Amino acid sequence: MFTLTVRDHMMVAHSLPDPFFGPAQALHGATYVVEAGFERAELDEHGVVLDIGAAGTALAEVLGQLTYRNLDEVGAFDGRLTTTEFLARWVAERLAERFEREDLAAITVVLREHPDAWASYRLRLRW
Numbered sequence: 001m002f003t004l005t006v007r008d009h010m011m012v013a014h015s016l017p018d019p020f021f022g023p024a025q026a027l028h029g030a031t032y033v034v035e036a037g038f039e040r041a042e043l044d045e046h047g048v049v050l051d052i053g054a055a056g057t058a059l060a061e062v063l064g065q066l067t068y069r070n071l072d073e074v075g076a077f078d079g080r081l082t083t084t085e086f087l088a089r090w091v092a093e094r095l096a097e098r099f100e101r102e103d104l105a106a107i108t109v110v111l112r113e114h115p116d117a118w119a120s121y122r123l124r125l126r127w
Contacts, residue, residue, distance in 0.1 A: 001105065004049035005037040006056045010063040014071035014082045021081075027072070030113055032087070034063060036095055037108040050102060062094040084111045088121035096123055 015027045036059045040049045066074070071082040080086060092109040099107075104125050112118040 002040050002043055002049045003037050004052065004055060005035055006052065006059050007033065007035045008056070008059050008063055009033050010067040012066055012069060012071050012082075016081050016083065018081060027070070030084075032084070033112040034059065034091060035108075035110040035112070036091070037110075038095075038099070038102075038104055039106040039108070040103060041105055042103075044103065050099065050104070058095055058098045059091075062091055062098070065094070084113050084119040085121065087111055088119055089123070092121050092123040096125060100125075 009032060011029065011031045013027060013029050016024045018025065036055065038050045038055060043049065066087075071077055088109045088111045091111070092107045095107050095109070096104075106122055106124045108120055108122040110118055110120040
C-alpha cells in the first residue's frame with residue numbers, strides 16, 4: 001500500500017459539556033496539527049498516490065471550514081461532542097468527498113492536540 005501524507009493546522013474553540021471531560025467542559029481553545037494520509041494499492045499513471053498540491057489544498061480548505069470558529073456554534077455539530085476523535089472522522093469524511101473519483105483505498109486523519117497526545121481515524125474507501 002502506498003501512502004501520501006500532507007499536514008496543516010487549525011485553531012478552534014469548543015466545550016465538551018459532560019462531567020467526563022472535567023475542566024474541558026468549559027469553553028477552551030485547541031490548536032490541532034492535522035495530518036491527512038491518502039492510501040492507494042497501486043500508483044496512478046503519473047507514478048503517485050495523489051498530487052501533493054491537490055492534497056494540501058483540499059486539507060487546507062476542509063480545515064478552513066472550522067479554523068478560528070467556536071465549534072459549539074457550528075450547526076452541523078449540534079448535539080455532538082467535538083472530541084479530537086470526532087473531528088478526525090469529520091475531516092476524513094470531508095476529504096473523501098473531494099477525492100471520490102480517485103482510486104484511493106483509505107484516508108487516515110491524525111489530529112495532534114499536544115506533542116504527546118493525538119487521535120486518528122482511518123476511513124476505508126470503497127468506490
